[in-house]
Amino acid sequence: MALSLLMLQAGPAAPPPLSPADTVWLMVSTALVLLMTPALGFFYGGLVRSKNVLNTLMMSFSALGVVGVTWALLGYSLAFAPGNGFVGGLRYAFLRGVGLEGGGWGGTPHLLFMAYQGTFAIITAALISGAVVERMRFGAYLLFIALWSLLVYSPVAHWVWGKGWLGTLGALDFAGGTVVHVNAGVAAVVAALVVGTRSDYGRKALIPHDATYVLLGAGLLWFGWFGFNGGSALAANGTAALAFVNTMLAPAATLVAWTLLDAGRLGKATAVGGATAIVVGLVAITPAAGFVGPMGAMAIGALAALPSYFGILYRSRTRLDDSLDVFAAHGTGGIVGAVLTGVFASAAWGGTDGLLHGNPGLVGKQVVAILAAGAYSAVMTAGILKLVSLAIPLRRAAREEGIGLDVVQHGEEAYARGEGALLVLDPPRARPAAAPRPTTLSPAEGA
Numbered sequence: 086m087a088l089s090l091l092m093l094q095a096g097p098a099a100p101p102p103l104s105p106a107d108t109v110w111l112m113v114s115t116a117l118v119l120l121m122t123p124a125l126g127f128f129y130g131g132l133v134r135s136k137n138v139l140n141t142l143m144m145s146f147s148a149l150g151v152v153g154v155t156w157a158l159l160g161y162s163l164a165f166a167p168g169n170g171f172v173g174g175l176r177y178a179f180l181r182g183v184g185l186e187g188g189g190w191g192g193t194p195h196l197l198f199m200a201y202q203g204t205f206a207i208i209t210a211a212l213i214s215g216a217v218v219e220r221m222r223f224g225a226y227l228l229f230i231a232l233w234s235l236l237v238y239s240p241v242a243h244w245v246w247g248k249g250w251l252g253t254l255g256a257l258d259f260a261g262g263t264v265v266h267v268n269a270g271v272a273a274v275v276a277a278l279v280v281g282t283r284s285d286y287g288r289k290a291l292i293p294h295d296a297t298y299v300l301l302g303a304g305l306l307w308f309g310w311f312g313f314n315g316g317s318a319l320a321a322n323g324t325a326a327l328a329f330v331n332t333m334l335a336p337a338a339t340l341v342a343w344t345l346l347d348a349g350r351l352g353k354a355t356a357v358g359g360a361t362a363i364v365v366g367l368v369a370i371t372p373a374a375g376f377v378g379p380m381g382a383m384a385i386g387a388l389a390a391l392p393s394y395f396g397i398l399y400r401s402r403t404r405l406d407d408s409l410d411v412f413a414a415h416g417t418g419g420i421v422g423a424v425l426t427g428v429f430a431s432a433a434w435g436g437t438d439g440l441l442h443g444n445p446g447l448v449g450k451q452v453v454a455i456l457a458a459g460a461y462s463a464v465m466t467a468g469i470l471k472l473v474s475l476a477i478p479l480r481r482a483a484r485e486e487g488i489g490l491d492v493v494q495h496g497e498e499a500y501a502r503g504e505g506a507l508l509v510l511d512p513p514r515a516r517p518a519a520a521p522r523p524t525t526l527s528p529a530e531g532a
Contacts, residue, residue, distance in 0.1 A: 103185075104192030106321040111193045111201055114316025118204035121309035122149055122211050128302025128360065129215050132409050135294040136489025137219045138499040144214035144226060151227050152210045152234045156203040163239035164202065170250035172240045191319045201316060206242070209265045210234050215409035216273035217280045220486050223494045225477040229469060233272065237465045241268050241458050256454035257436060257447070259328065260317035262372025262423040263458045270416020271459040272466040273407055279470045282406035284483040291408075296356045303360035307336060310367045314374040324435050328374035332367065335386030339366025342390035361414060365393045368418030373426040376436025381429035389421045420455055427451035 126145030130138045152160075162177035177183050177199075185194040210230040217226070244251040245258045258264055283291070293299060314332045318325035343362030344354045369389035370382050377385065396413035407413070427448035430439035438444040470479065485493040492498060 100187040101192045103187050103194065104320070107192045107319070108194065108197065110321040110325065111197055111316060111319065114312035115197065115201045115204055117309045117312025118201070118208070118316065119149070119309075121204075121306055121313065122146070122208045124302050124305030124309055125208060125211055126302070127298050128306060128364070129218065129409055131295040131298025131300075131302060132215075132293045132357070133218050134291065134489070135500060136491055136498075138294065138298075138491065139497055140223065140490035140494050141214070141218045143223070143495065144218065145211045147223075147227060148207050148211035148214075148230055151231050152207045153203060155231050155234050156206045157199075160206055160235050160239045161199050161202060163235065164206075164242040165199075165247045168243065168247075170253065171244070172249075173243045173247055193319065198319070202242070205261060205265060205313075206234050206238050209238050209261075209269050212265075212269035212411060212415055213273045213276055215411040216277040216407045218408050219490060220283050220480045221276075221280050222478055222481055223490075225473050225479045228477060229276075229473050232469045232473070233466065236469060237272065237462055238264075238268065241461065244457070245454070251454045251457065254450055254453065255437065255447070256450045257376055257426050257430060258372045258423065258454065259375040259426075259436075260314045260371045262368070262419045262426065263454045266368050266371065266415040266419030267423065267455055267458050268462045270412040270414075270419055271462040273411035273416065274405070275463050275466040276470060277405060277407045279467060280479050282404065283408070284486045286406045287404070293357055296360075299357050299360045303363045307332075307363055307367060310371075313367075314371060318375055324375045327378075327434060330379055331370050331374045331377065331382035334379055335370035335382040335389075336363045336366030338383040338386035339363065339369065339390045342387045343394060346390065346394050361393075361397070361410075362390060365389055365414050365418045368415050369422035369425070372419070372423045373429060373436075376426060376430040376434060378429075378431060378434050381431070381434075385422060385425045385429060388425065389418050392421055393417045423451045423455050424448060 122145050126142040129145065130141045133141045157180055159175075159178055161180070161183070162175055163173045166173035166176040166178075168174040180196075180199065183195050183199050185196060187193065188195055188198070190198045210233055213230070213233070214221075214226065240249075242264050243249040245256065245264050246252065251258075251263075256263070285291070310332050311329055315325045315329035318328055340359060340362045343358055343365070347354050347358045366386040366389060369385050373382065373385055393413050396417050397410045400407060400410060400413055426436075426439065427450065428440040430436040430447060431442050432438045437447055439447045473479065481490065481493060
């Protein structure tokens, strides 16, 4: 989040007066970022097979409820209440003391700031679903994201944005390159390894069932990302305008670079590739959006295309079933963006001077943040999944995977067959065998 977050726990100075313009902008940004989670559902939903599209959409939509509730009850306090360098305290648990006053975050109501931050927690948890689609049990997934949002997301957000140890170190993350994308990307790899591969992975082509969904999702994500990055200025000011413009330019550069890579390798530009490029560019500019100039943003976007593009090609040749390439798009894009923030950041644009402006030490701080967030996410994700598995099996049986999780988990189908949608009734109960009827033979038969 913007540098003003470093004042979140500052001393007892009088809160600033509320700014109508800042408040309206943060309200709009909150709605935009909330839209990104359904958009992610459509992006992911188009990439899976048709028998699993509802389940994939529900993994995103359900995060709106589960993580929204955990954030209000405890997650916000663990991330932003005064605490130590590692985690916040319980001052704001159950939203105690979270009212309509301004504060160190700026001239917007505390309650609105909490809601805006909650939209980040929601989509971060939902991102992980892309690594375990088409086989993870829905109940296990819900329990996992509830625990993960509290035990992983909130502490890492505190490290960077809540005056934790990474923020104090001087690592820069304007809107979530480390907190959101590196964090979720590493968790996705661990989840894919722990849950295991799909039953038919590596034995048949698992291709997207609807590229139009993928494009729709990418377009809505780009639209919502203006609130993700622009809103992270926490004010309607020049920093918000800079982040807004960089959010337009960086993915544009990624899209051009990706199209050229596709054309050079395949001789054609693919729709799924273009949609993926947009997401990668958005991810890469996220940590730098308010710290670099427009030309730096375009450079970051273009450079981010290379490792993500070839990372997707490499992963598809391995046994790692990160089904929708969460790490290649979000993890790798977040890492590249965070490192390049240390290269292109400029005090003239509102950040700290980076490598190109005579401060190579900033790159080192960015690398420390990446390694710390990645290591913590990996260890904690593995532990949470192990804990969940003690209560609920993590995945469905192979036979149920074959049927499709839409029917098995939700009793519905995305697409009607014939003239009507599938009606799923309770499974029939086994009937006791009927008692044999006594046989009465006629005199003729008995003869």
